[in-house]
Amino acid sequence: MDSASNSDLLVDPYQVEIEISPGDTLMSVLTQAGIERGTAHALITSLATVFDPRGLRPRQRLELSVVPERPTEPASVTEMRFHPDNLRDVVVSLTDAGDYVAEEDKRVLSDHLVRSEGTIDSSLYVAARNAGVPMPVLGSLINIFSFDVDFQREIQQGDGFALMFEEKRTEAGQTVDFGDILVAEMTVAGEKKRFFRFTDDDGFEDYYDAKGQSVRRALLRTPVEGARISSGFGKRKHPILGYSKMHKGIDFAAPTGTPIYAAGDGVVEFAGRNGGYGNYVRIRHNGTYKTAYAHLNRIDSRVKNGAKVRQRQVIGYVGTTGRSTGPHLHYEVHVNNKQVNPLGVKLPTGKTLKGGELARFERQRAEIETQYAAIEPSTQVAQAD
Ligand SMILES: [Zn+2]
Structure with missing residues (x-):
């Protein structure tokens, strides 16, 4: 004192x-x-x-x-x-x-636009942090692309990102908060994908490509986080039965208890014990698409036959019930009741803007493009995480 x-x-x-x-x-x-x-x-x-x-x-x-x-x-x-x-x-x-x-x-805060970009050497995380992208903004960037990009498997060295986001600053110039990403771009395996923020007529904020197609997919490709593929789709020698057999899904190895998400909105068609599948859940998403999840350690108590589920709702946890050699999720996508390769199938898309909404989106997109072109990429390191 x-x-x-x-x-x-x-x-x-x-x-x-x-x-x-x-x-x-x-x-x-x-x-x-x-x-x-x-x-x-x-x-x-x-x-x-x-x-x-x-x-x-x-x-x-x-x-x-x-x-x-x-x-x-x-x-x-x-x-x-x-x-x-x-x-x-x-x-x-x-x-x-x-x-x-x-x-x-x-404190009186004002909005500023920040543009940031970088090339990926090891991971998006490292590249984005080196470019000064604040953590909350990086989280939003990953969310925008989560329907489209499998960050663990698809990103290659030399891929890149670019984005423009809102920042709130005090009169003294200190950054105290972050707003939305207005435009987000990722180059994945050499292919450029670009999405713009837009609030539709119903008040739902989402990201759309230049043609007005929502980034959101009706189904997730990967219904568990942080898992690695331990067995792909197709013919393989069955690890327990020993003979060659068609593997009609994808196996994601993950620790027991890892949450499993519903790949899309839908109705539970089956939830319970199902022979070699062990604890098993199947969801009907529409007249064409279903997804199935097998070997669960436990099925969430709300997930019962006939129950409605929302995309990303936890439906159960990774386990090794049924005919299984270790904890993993066996994931199937069914198109017209036939199993298809979840990684290869063309997934149903979300909303496509039309008419007045599309016209309004076009005007907003042009404005974002102009703002983006007018500012230099930031080299400053994030202040407020
Ligand atoms: Zn499997």
């Missing part, structure tokens, strides 16, 4: 910084800092009119302006300030009348 020893400065307040530790209350921190209980209580009572003191987190710092003790008067606090988050400041100050008033100042 600072302390003023020069008697000439007795009436000038000095600054004290205090920090909340786990288990502390504001009262305990203030009294430990030498503030009288009555003063501490008055500060806390005033603060509570704009900020719940129980909302102070460990490591939160508070600055106090303290007028030192004088022969006739005890030390007093003239001001207490802190930044509970990047968007506001809280100040409790002593009035001439001798009581405290608390104020919350919202």
Whole structure:
């Protein structure tokens, strides 16, 4: 703690910084800092009119302006300030009348557009971080392309990315928050894919290619995260039965308990024990497409025959039930009741913009293209993660 020893400065307040530790209350921190209980209580009572003191987190710092003790008067606090988050400041100050008033100042933020691009040497993650793409924005970028790109298997050295996103900055120029990606581009195995943000007439925000085709697919190609393909589609020697047999799905090796997602919206056609398939779920997505999931350790309790499921809803967990040599998901895509290669099949697409929506999209896309061309790619490293 600072302390003023020069008697000439007795009436000038000095600054004290205090920090909340786990288990502390504001009262305990203030009294430990030498503030009288009555003063501490008055500060806390005033603060509570704009900020719940129980909302102070460990490591939160508070600055106090303290007028030192004088022969006739005890030390007093003239001001207490802190930044509970990047968007506001809280100040409790002593009035001439001798009581405290608390104020919350919202910081004025402005929107900026940032353009970023890079070439992939090892992974998209490394390349994007090197280019200064903030983590939340990188997460959104991966989400946009998750229907289209298998990041673990399809990305090759020399592929690249480019994007433009919104950033919120304070008047001082500090980045405190991120908005949406407006345009996202990825070159995958030499092929360029580009998508633009658009909010449709129903208020749903999504990403569309230049022709107005949604990036969203009616079915996911990979219904588990972080899994590797342990057996592809086609003829193979069966690991248990020993003879050559058609493998009518794809096996994804993953630890027992890894969540399995519904590949698309649909109705559960079968959920339960199914011979060599072990615990098995089959979902009917429409008149043409079904998906099936086998060897589950456990089927989610909501997934029963006839139940509706949404895309990416967890339907169960990876296991090794039925005829299986180790924990994996056996995944099948059925087209007109025949198993097809999930990696090779042309998956049904999402929405295609038409008429007035398409015209509105075209105008927005042109505006985004103009903004994109007008700014230089950023080389600055992300500030606020
Ligand atoms: Zn299999």
